[in-house]
Amino acid sequence: MPADYTLYKLHMALQGAFGWENSHLFQFCEKDLTDAVGYGVPYDQDTDTEIIDARKTRLSRIFKKSGDKYCYIYDFGDYWRHRVIFEKKEVKEMASPWCLGGSGACPPEDVGGVHGYQEMVKTLKESSSEEAESYREWLGLVKEEKWDADFCSIREVNKRLCLLE
DSSP states (O other): OOTTOBHHHHHHHHHHHHTOOOOSOEEEESSSTTSSEEEEOOOOOSSSOEEEEGGGOBHHHHOOSTTOEEEEEEOTTTOEEEEEEOOOOOSSOOSSOOOOOOOSOOOOTTSOHHHHHHHHHHHHHHOOSHHHHHHHHHHTOOTTOOOOTTOOOHHHHHHHHHTTO
């Protein structure tokens, strides 16, 4: 990530990496949505959490040294909870985020969280049922095209990330 990025730009980079559409709320926090302070886009909420504007918060406010960890939660209904770890500061400055590696297909938006994703993968592997056909259609697969839960294209991820700037 470029050094001058905000938490909002990190959120957008994560959206690009996962191939998601930024259609749900998100929050960066120490542990979970019940933390006293979270970073996101302020909204009318029914919690005691103070939401600080992620668009105005530099990464350096949260990530100061190698090994620093923070949570990123996306889609409060599906509750995609990720641990973000600051590995190291690069000497060379970069213009946009860059993905160095990954594994597995990204869960589609609105699949129903971890359990919904696991159910979709199981159904697509084991079945040619009406439910499996419904998943294939929802994923936009053409007839006879298979969906591979183990496939990750770093090239495609980086193409999406280049579009952020």
